[in-house]
Amino acid sequence: MRVGTSGLSLNEKLIFEHSDPGRTGYSLPKLDVPAAKLQEDLVREEVKGFPELSEVDVVRHFTRLSTWNYGVDSGFYPLGSCTMKYNPKVNETVARLPGFAWAHPATPPHLAQGALALMFALQEALAEISGFDAVTLVPAAGAHGELAGMLMIRAWHEAQGRPRTKVLIPDTAHGTNPATAALCGYDVVPVSSDGILTAETVRAAMDEDVAALMITNPNTLGLFESEIVEICEAVHEKGGMVYCDGANLNALLGIARPGDMGIDVMHFNLHKTFSTPHGGGGPGAGPVGVVEKLVPFLPAPWVVREGESYRLDEERPQSIGRLRAFHGNFGILVRAWAYIRTLGAEGLRHATEMAVLNANYIRARLEGTYHLPHTRRSLHEVVFSDRDLEGDCHTLDLAKRLIDYGYHPPTIYFPLVVKGAIMIEPTETESMEVLDEFCDAMLAIAREAREEPHKVKEAPRLTRVSRLDETAAARKPRLRWEEG
Numbered sequence: 001m002r003v004g005t006s007g008l009s010l011n012e013k014l015i016f017e018h019s020d021p022g023r024t025g026y027s028l029p030k031l032d033v034p035a036a037k038l039q040e041d042l043v044r045e046e047v048k049g050f051p052e053l054s055e056v057d058v059v060r061h062f063t064r065l066s067t068w069n070y071g072v073d074s075g076f077y078p079l080g081s082c083t084m085k086y087n088p089k090v091n092e093t094v095a096r097l098p099g100f101a102w103a104h105p106a107t108p109p110h111l112a113q114g115a116l117a118l119m120f121a122l123q124e125a126l127a128e129i130s131g132f133d134a135v136t137l138v139p140a141a142g143a144h145g146e147l148a149g150m151l152m153i154r155a156w157h158e159a160q161g162r163p164r165t166k167v168l169i170p171d172t173a174h175g176t177n178p179a180t181a182a183l184c185g186y187d188v189v190p191v192s193s194d195g196i197l198t199a200e201t202v203r204a205a206m207d208e209d210v211a212a213l214m215i216t217n218p219n220t221l222g223l224f225e226s227e228i229v230e231i232c233e234a235v236h237e238k239g240g241m242v243y244c245d246g247a248n249l250n251a252l253l254g255i256a257r258p259g260d261m262g263i264d265v266m267h268f269n270l271h272k273t274f275s276t277p278h279g280g281g282g283p284g285a286g287p288v289g290v291v292e293k294l295v296p297f298l299p300a301p302w303v304v305r306e307g308e309s310y311r312l313d314e315e316r317p318q319s320i321g322r323l324r325a326f327h328g329n330f331g332i333l334v335r336a337w338a339y340i341r342t343l344g345a346e347g348l349r350h351a352t353e354m355a356v357l358n359a360n361y362i363r364a365r366l367e368g369t370y371h372l373p374h375t376r377r378s379l380h381e382v383v384f385s386d387r388d389l390e391g392d393c394h395t396l397d398l399a400k401r402l403i404d405y406g407y408h409p410p411t412i413y414f415p416l417v418v419k420g421a422i423m424i425e426p427t428e429t430e431s432m433e434v435l436d437e438f439c440d441a442m443l444a445i446a447r448e449a450r451e452e453p454h455k456v457k458e459a460p461r462l463t464r465v466s467r468l469d470e471t472a473a474a475r476k477p478r479l480r481w482e483e484g
Ligand SMILES: Cc1ncc(COP(=O)(O)O)c(C=O)c1O
Pocket: 081, 082, 141, 142, 143, 144, 174, 176, 216, 245, 247, 248, 269, 272, 284, 286
């Protein structure tokens, strides 16, 4: 470790602390033409507090930071409900083709036929995969897709002349579902389940004030809602609609289609199911599929085909309107299309089969050591609890200890219906060898909890920063550098 005069390792200094007045990241030959005149009020001599660095300082800084991050390209990432599957590099190559990468969103449609053709083909492919009549690509994330879907449901009820006030949400739904319903102005009515929602429960909760049921299927316990057809019937009998959170479609591709089950609206998470990169808060895509009667309400613009050409349909009088600038996160749409075309129908089905097999393999290896609160068959993820961890060790301790073993921890304390939840989603990406090594680590930690619990309770011990006060980090974050 190299130590600078401040006593800090050069590797640990902030970029501001590397700064050396007068240092620059470029050198240019002397001007041999008159200097250009710039508009004075647009010129700044210096930016106060800005670090002054050479090019190599900057490159090393960012390269170093990138190695401190954990990503699916660096190791197993079993974060349940997030589907951290590998993003094949061919998707990146395709998205970087100049015709796609440099397409300006304001290009007139007659000059953007290739881009529109791709979007139309993706709309059609997603409709075929899910069994819906039409798909919009506009929403920028799963939760944004939920908003689009629920706004369409609201617009439909309003168009019938009888707006409703309530939305039913089972306790196994993803947390964004009640947030979306509330954002759309609905009262959220929680519905209890025993891991699986029954049609009887839904029938009892339904009345003519319920606009929709929002159901996550497979749900956040990784279980398939086996009464989904009867549930949809119960909602429809009272004039309601069924919204499906389809973010867990990785468990159904090529095997079952939500549209065939009676669902009216569903969003996809392209960054979960179709191998596009995850990003914080919106640089993804959350397309939405709808049944025929909701097509007039789709957000604008919508890509349509006329003969051999494509156009953006903006004249949609009943549309819920625009949800964002331009036409969606096009680069993400290209990556998803590349993934679908690379795998084809059989490949997509195989991916799902492998995702389900991998989750069940982990379940089989850990069951007996870790408590499994719901014993129905798992699909693409499996949820354990910390009930049987010994030595006063809990879910958080296990998660921190897994970091010492070189793994990104699974999702913890979610879903809320399981106390001390440990939610593992291996995805289809991983080989049996990786799964075995991970399970060995999980079993070793359970042993440590029994025999040497301090090792688990003090974890992580092998990282550059040990256990943080997470509450303080969240409540009193220090997000900017201050001199002195
Ligand atoms: C089941 C489920 N629903 C909704 C979402 C929200 O999606 P996003 O994070 O893209 O808004 C997620 C995110 O992982 C999810 O797992």
